[in-house]
Amino acid sequence: MVFSPELLLQALITGVLLGGIFALISVGLSLIWGVMRIVNFAHGEFLMIAMYIAYYLVVKGGWDPYLTILITAPALFLIGILIFQTTIRPILKDPSMNQIMLTVGLSLIMQNLALVFFKADVLTANTTYTRLNFMLGPVVVRGSQLIAFAGSALTAFLLYWFLQKTETGRAIRAASLNRDAATLVGINVRNTYLLAFGIGSASLGVAASLMIPFYYTSPTVGLFFGLIAYVVVVLGGLGSFPGALVAGLIIGLTESVGASLLPGSLARVLTFGIFIVVLLFKPQGIFGGKQK
Amino acid sequence: MLEIKNLRVQYGAFAALQDVSLSINDGQVVSIVGANGAGKTTLINTISGLLRPVSGQISFDGKDLLQMEGHNIASMGIAQVPEGRKLFSDMTVYENLLMGSYSKHARPQRQKQLEMVYELFPILKARDKQLARTLSGGEQQMLAIGRAVMMCPRLMMFDEPSLGLAPKIVQSIFEVILRLKAAGLTIMLVEQNVRQSLQISDYAYVLETGRVVIQGSGQEVLANEHTRAAYLGI
Ligand SMILES: Nc1ncnc2c1ncn2[C@@H]1O[C@H](COP(=O)(O)OP(=O)(O)OP(=O)(O)O)[C@@H](O)[C@H]1O
Numbered sequence: 001m002v003f004s005p006e007l008l009l010q011a012l013i014t015g016v017l018l019g020g021i022f023a024l025i026s027v028g029l030s031l032i033w034g035v036m037r038i039v040n041f042a043h044g045e046f047l048m049i050a051m052y053i054a055y056y057l058v059v060k061g062g063w064d065p066y067l068t069i070l071i072t073a074p075a076l077f078l079i080g081i082l083i084f085q086t087t088i089r090p091i092l093k094d095p096s097m098n099q100i101m102l103t104v105g106l107s108l109i110m111q112n113l114a115l116v117f118f119k120a121d122v123l124t125a126n127t128t129y130t131r132l133n134f135m136l137g138p139v140v141v142r143g144s145q146l147i148a149f150a151g152s153a154l155t156a157f158l159l160y161w162f163l164q165k166t167e168t169g170r171a172i173r174a175a176s177l178n179r180d181a182a183t184l185v186g187i188n189v190r191n192t193y194l195l196a197f198g199i200g201s202a203s204l205g206v207a208a209s210l211m212i213p214f215y216y217t218s219p220t221v222g223l224f225f226g227l228i229a230y231v232v233v234v235l236g237g238l239g240s241f242p243g244a245l246v247a248g249l250i251i252g253l254t255e256s257v258g259a260s261l262l263p264g265s266l267a268r269v270l271t272f273g274i275f276i277v278v279l280l281f282k283p284q285g286i287f288g289g290k291q292k
Numbered sequence: 293m294l295e296i297k298n299l300r301v302q303y304g305a306f307a308a309l310q311d312v313s314l315s316i317n318d319g320q321v322v323s324i325v326g327a328n329g330a331g332k333t334t335l336i337n338t339i340s341g342l343l344r345p346v347s348g349q350i351s352f353d354g355k356d357l358l359q360m361e362g363h364n365i366a367s368m369g370i371a372q373v374p375e376g377r378k379l380f381s382d383m384t385v386y387e388n389l390l391m392g393s394y395s396k397h398a399r400p401q402r403q404k405q406l407e408m409v410y411e412l413f414p415i416l417k418a419r420d421k422q423l424a425r426t427l428s429g430g431e432q433q434m435l436a437i438g439r440a441v442m443m444c445p446r447l448m449m450f451d452e453p454s455l456g457l458a459p460k461i462v463q464s465i466f467e468v469i470l471r472l473k474a475a476g477l478t479i480m481l482v483e484q485n486v487r488q489s490l491q492i493s494d495y496a497y498v499l500e501t502g503r504v505v506i507q508g509s510g511q512e513v514l515a516n517e518h519t520r521a522a523y524l525g526i
């Protein structure tokens with residue numbers, strides 16, 4: 001591949017825009033980990049479900065993609081707490097191997113159900129925003145990606161504000177810091193877990209609606225985003241909110257610069273290379289403090 | 293106010309409390325004396341609903357606490373200054389205090405209680421934006437007490453509040469306990485400063501390997517031969 005400054009600039013812009021979405025997808029995983037010390041390996045599949053909901057609303061229902069947030073976010077909140085109550089809550093105190101098996105199992109079930117209901121086709125929604133592209137000097141900026149970036153930043157900010165400044169947000173943080181102490185001041189810890197899981201899932205509803213104008217949907221689309229989220233959360237420091245944001249951008253840049261510099265399948269090697277290096281040398285993540 | 297009857301608490305097959313009965317009257321300071329491992333923390337955590345007894349009864353103002361969950365027990369006005377402080381380490385001093393008044397019954401009093409806490413411990417006001425984990429040991433203990441005061445409790449249970457603190461801070465903690473009593477709170481006190489805690493206690497229980505072996509007024513327990521030999525080193 002021929003290297004050119006324009007190509008690199010293009011990759012940088014795309015990388016930042018994608019990084020915003022990666023960050024939003026990861027924040028939910030990070031919140032769930034931070035509060036209840038569970039890695040939800042079905043996180044990507046929750047996103048996949050949300051993308052199908054958004055896709056059908058747009059393509060069959062004629063909805064504006066961004067308006068579908070009104071459905072996807074509450075739907076994912078409900079699906080999240082339903083799955084949490086029925087499958088994850090009963091194993092919260094079990095050894096982590098059991099928890100991994102359970103959420104990995106969940107992801108496989110969801111993938112296969114999607115295969116049954118939606119077939120293996122790769123679906124793309126062609127919306128008015130899909131072609132909303134403009135030139136910025138020598139590079140093309142995709143309008144839908146720019147909107148997704150802004151929407152992700154706004155959602156992440158709102159979530160951060162909620163956790164920092166509201167009574168309920170503080171209770172969620174308190175329960176994640178010290179379960180017993182939270183109970184002792186009158187917090188219903190069980191409810192904060194439920195709420196955190198619901199919110200972590202709802203953020204995927206928002207992400208799905210933001211992505212639908214420029215990203216395809218398929219039963220296995222969650223695999224890629226689940227892995228990305230996992231890498232971002234580990235890189236940012238498990239449970240760290242600002243860490244997930246910065247790491248999202250780093251992985252977005254790595255993915256897109258990698259794709260423009262390296263031939264096809266090699267591109268992903270960069271992302272997972274970073275992942276392995278972080279695990280080896282700074283397992284608490286770039287923003288994580290000391291391991292607790 | 294608090295009535296405990298024939299309480300038995302186990303960790304697996306090991307009985308940490310056996311047949312413990314005790315009562316605490318409104319406005320009293322009641323001490324629980326016992327060696328390491330006697331079951332004092334177990335007793336306090338069972339009252340708070342963090343542990344479930346195998347058998348026995350606990351009632352508060354006639355209400356059965358064993359029918360309630362921990363967070364509801366806290367909301368009834370039973371506060372704990374826990375062993376090891378259990379602060380929300382990555383939250384600020386101010387946020388820790390806010391958490392104390394999380395429950396619905398405490399929230400309307402938030403401002404009033406906050407002023408009271410800052411008056412009891414002016415240092416907490418000076419440090420209000422600092423993360424709890426960066427406080428000194430003494431300051432952390434003050435914050436743990438302050439957080440409990442924020443709950444507007446009727447019963448406040450102290451679990452070794454002066455452990456590892458300098459004598460001067462220990463004295464100020466005893467003074468705070470007396471001021472809280474004067475303000476009408478009922479207090480359950482576990483302290484390794486046995487003499488001093490018995491001196492300020494209306495009533496006291498001595499726990500040994502999970503059983504109440506001696507009880508009486510603070511003065512009586514202080515005068516008891518066995519207590520003097522075992523806990524006062526006389
Ligand atoms: N989580 C637990 N699992 C098993 N045994 C426990 C547990 N917690 C306490 N114990 C045991 O129960 C007994 C009572 O413990 P507890 O912590 O109530 O004692 P304590 O009187 O508070 O002691 P200390 O003065 O050292 O704080 C001890 O023998 C202890 O080893």
Ligand SMILES: [Mg+2]
Pocket residue numbers: 332333334375451
């Ligand atoms: Mg103890």
